[in-house]
Amino acid sequence: MKAKDLDKTRQQLVRQMRRGVLELCVLAIASKKEAYPSDIIAELKASELIVVEGTLYPLLSRLKDQGLLEYNWRESNMGPPRKYYSITETGRAFLEELLQTWGSLVQAVDHSTQNINYNE
Amino acid sequence: MNKVQQINLGGVPFTIDEDALEHLTRYLDTIHAHFRQSGGYEEITQDIEARMAELFLEGLGQREIVALKEVEDAIVIMGTPEDFGAEPIDEPVAGSEQRRERERAGDYRTGRRLFRNPDDETIGGVCSGIAAYFGINDPLWIRLLFILVTISGGFGVPAYLILWAILPKAETASDRLAMRGEPINVSNIGRIIEEEVEHISHKVSEFGGKKKGQNGGGALGDLLRQIVGFVGKVLSVLVHLISQLWKPLLLLIGALLILAFLVSWVAGVTGAVFFWPYLDYFSPDWPMVSLMGAFNVLIIFGMVLLSAGLSITRLLYGTRMSRSWRAGLTGFWILNIISLIGVLTFVARDFSNEAHIDRRIELTGITADTLNFRIDESVPANDQFNIDGALFFYSDAIVSDNVDLEIRKGEGEGFTLEERLESRGTNLAMAEDLAAGIDYQEQVAADALTLPSYFRIPSGTKWRAQGVRAILRVPVGRHIRFDGDTRFYIDDADKVEYRPRIYDNPGSTWQMTEEGLLCLDCTKE
Numbered sequence: 001m002k003a004k005d006l007d008k009t010r011q012q013l014v015r016q017m018r019r020g021v022l023e024l025c026v027l028a029i030a031s032k033k034e035a036y037p038s039d040i041i042a043e044l045k046a047s048e049l050i051v052v053e054g055t056l057y058p059l060l061s062r063l064k065d066q067g068l069l070e071y072n073w074r075e076s077n078m079g080p081p082r083k084y085y086s087i088t089e090t091g092r093a094f095l096e097e098l099l100q101t102w103g104s105l106v107q108a109v110d111h112s113t114q115n116i117n118y119n120e
Numbered sequence: 121m122n123k124v125q126q127i128n129l130g131g132v133p134f135t136i137d138e139d140a141l142e143h144l145t146r147y148l149d150t151i152h153a154h155f156r157q158s159g160g161y162e163e164i165t166q167d168i169e170a171r172m173a174e175l176f177l178e179g180l181g182q183r184e185i186v187a188l189k190e191v192e193d194a195i196v197i198m199g200t201p202e203d204f205g206a207e208p209i210d211e212p213v214a215g216s217e218q219r220r221e222r223e224r225a226g227d228y229r230t231g232r233r234l235f236r237n238p239d240d241e242t243i244g245g246v247c248s249g250i251a252a253y254f255g256i257n258d259p260l261w262i263r264l265l266f267i268l269v270t271i272s273g274g275f276g277v278p279a280y281l282i283l284w285a286i287l288p289k290a291e292t293a294s295d296r297l298a299m300r301g302e303p304i305n306v307s308n309i310g311r312i313i314e315e316e317v318e319h320i321s322h323k324v325s326e327f328g329g330k331k332k333g334q335n336g337g338g339a340l341g342d343l344l345r346q347i348v349g350f351v352g353k354v355l356s357v358l359v360h361l362i363s364q365l366w367k368p369l370l371l372l373i374g375a376l377l378i379l380a381f382l383v384s385w386v387a388g389v390t391g392a393v394f395f396w397p398y399l400d401y402f403s404p405d406w407p408m409v410s411l412m413g414a415f416n417v418l419i420i421f422g423m424v425l426l427s428a429g430l431s432i433t434r435l436l437y438g439t440r441m442s443r444s445w446r447a448g449l450t451g452f453w454i455l456n457i458i459s460l461i462g463v464l465t466f467v468a469r470d471f472s473n474e475a476h477i478d479r480r481i482e483l484t485g486i487t488a489d490t491l492n493f494r495i496d497e498s499v500p501a502n503d504q505f506n507i508d509g510a511l512f513f514y515s516d517a518i519v520s521d522n523v524d525l526e527i528r529k530g531e532g533e534g535f536t537l538e539e540r541l542e543s544r545g546t547n548l549a550m551a552e553d554l555a556a557g558i559d560y561q562e563q564v565a566a567d568a569l570t571l572p573s574y575f576r577i578p579s580g581t582k583w584r585a586q587g588v589r590a591i592l593r594v595p596v597g598r599h600i601r602f603d604g605d606t607r608f609y610i611d612d613a614d615k616v617e618y619r620p621r622i623y624d625n626p627g628s629t630w631q632m633t634e635e636g637l638l639c640l641d642c643t644k645e
Contacts, residue, residue: 037167037171038171038174052196052197052198052199052200052203052204053171053197053198053199054151054168054198054199054200054203054204055199055203055204057163057164057167057168057171058155058158058160058164060167061159061160061163061164061167062159062160064160064163065159065160080130080131080132080170080173082170082174083167
């Protein structure tokens with residue numbers, strides 16, 4: 001029971017950590033080039049940030065509604081036109097601020113965790 | 121062999137195996153149910169469907185028909201709502217943690233829509249659909265309301281038929297979930313309406329956007345989007361305004377209903393106390409029975425008013441009575457209805473038999489050719505109160521105006537008065553006793569007959585719809601004068617012609633002929 005609870009807490013923590021950086025990653029991917037959702041997913045999957053594609057769409061929709069992303073319709077050689085997402089001016093400024101915060105966060109975390117001795 | 125179906129998924133036509141389609145439909149239902157509460161519901165589900173279509177196209181290659189395998193593969197890639205729960209992305213809805221718990225148990229709480237409920241239908245499932253919409257546990261209340269509306273004016277039947285025609289039937293699982301949905305309250309009513317507006321405006325703007333993409337830009341699409349955006353903004357301001365006013369308005373209605381309940385209660389109790397001394401006239405042998413009946417009526421109507429008031433406060437503040445309280449009060453209410461039916465049956469029994477006593481009075485004292493006929497309409501003064509000017513209450517008696525006056529052709533030589541005293545009662549003997557107890561006194565003085573238009577029921581006897589029918593028989597050849605200058609109310613008379621009327625001609629003299637009464641000096645036709 002105790003172990004199960006701990007496991008649950010750990011899972012929640014991991015989820016929260018991923019949640020914290022996910023928007024950052026999506027914005028970063030979209031800032032590099034116009035991205036089709038499956039491209040974004042491919043990158044995110046590689047870094048184990050998400051597992052199934054279905055979860056990305058609500059996030060994209062929210063970022064678009066917040067004015068951080070925009071999309072254009074592009075013709076596709078198979079099937080109907082596709083939505084390609086790119087970052088907006090607001091989104092870029094937002095991303096830069098986030099990246100700064102992220103940088104200092106990484107430093108802070110590194111600093112707090114650098115001398116841990118696991119075998120103690 | 122497998123049957124196939126044609127579908128349109130994300131704008132792409134597919135031929136799909138029937139079992140595969142079933143699987144796909146189930147999956148999309150759960151996706152819709154999952155995202156229905158999220159912002160951008162339309163867009164998200166459309167994107168997912170479009171992506172599913174792409175995955176199918178990739179999976180099919182040169183093949184033509186989508187099989188179960190393609191659907192299963194696509195679902196693995198897209199993930200189910202259960203998978204989403206384990207993912208970092210989470211729709212930003214308050215209480216989402218709790219919602220996910222429920223979703224895991226297979227109980228999706230979704231945006232609410234009005235449906236007909238095929239699972240619980242008496243006629244067409246309209247009532248139970250409405251009950252589900254408003255979160256009422258038992259559709260019986262809505263049915264009772266419909267019956268009430270039908271009885272009190274017949275509006276219920278066309279209303280039901282219209283609702284039957286326009287409400288869709290909840291056919292799929294997600295329909296049924298949408299039918300129940302989340303409870304509507306002040307905090308989310310605005311959002312629910314906004315969602316509906318977004319649903320429509322999104323459709324339109326998406327249409328415009330697509331056009332733009334395909335044609336390389338179009339002013340029409342832009343304009344359309346701007347218009348829709350503007351309309352959406354205006355609507356959301358309105359919705360906001362209404363959601364602000366919503367609360368005080370409902371509160372006011374609730375307060376008024378509770379006030380009406382209190383007033384009717386106080387009035388009822390005061391009335392019962394005031395009426396108490398006279399209750400004996402009406403009550404079956406035991407006055408407690410009628411008091412009980414009055415109490416039942418108060419409770420039955422009072423509790424309907426009270427529950428209407430309370431359900432409004434419940435709508436506002438989400439306060440709910442505990443289940444046991446509700447069950448107890450409902451039981452009490454039903455008990456009151458049963459009791460009232462019992463009392464009414466008991467009272468009705470007291471009116472079940474009718475008897476009458478006939479009296480015949482030869483008016484031998486009136487020897488003149490013309491009888492002066494008068495009606496005494498002056499009900500004794502100092503009555504405590506009266507019911508509708510028909511039943512007057514005094515400290516020692518009640519007085520009823522249930523007197524029928526008739527003038528008929530008589531046989532023989534002299535004037536005759538026939539009186540029939542009528543009453544109802546538990547049995548014939550009692551009815552006869554009560555008829556005999558009627559105090560009705562004609563007065564004969566010289567050549568004048570005065571009939572009162574009322575009679576007394578002395579205290580100590582019961583009121584059982586007593587009545588008096590007085591028939592004055594006028595022999596052929598003799599005269600009758602309607603003496604006085606006020607109008608005469610004669611219920612029936614043998615007359616030669618309908619006009620002139622006795623009513624219009626106070627003071628006129630009439631002669632009885634073989635054909636009936638004939639007016640000798642009428643001025644008004």
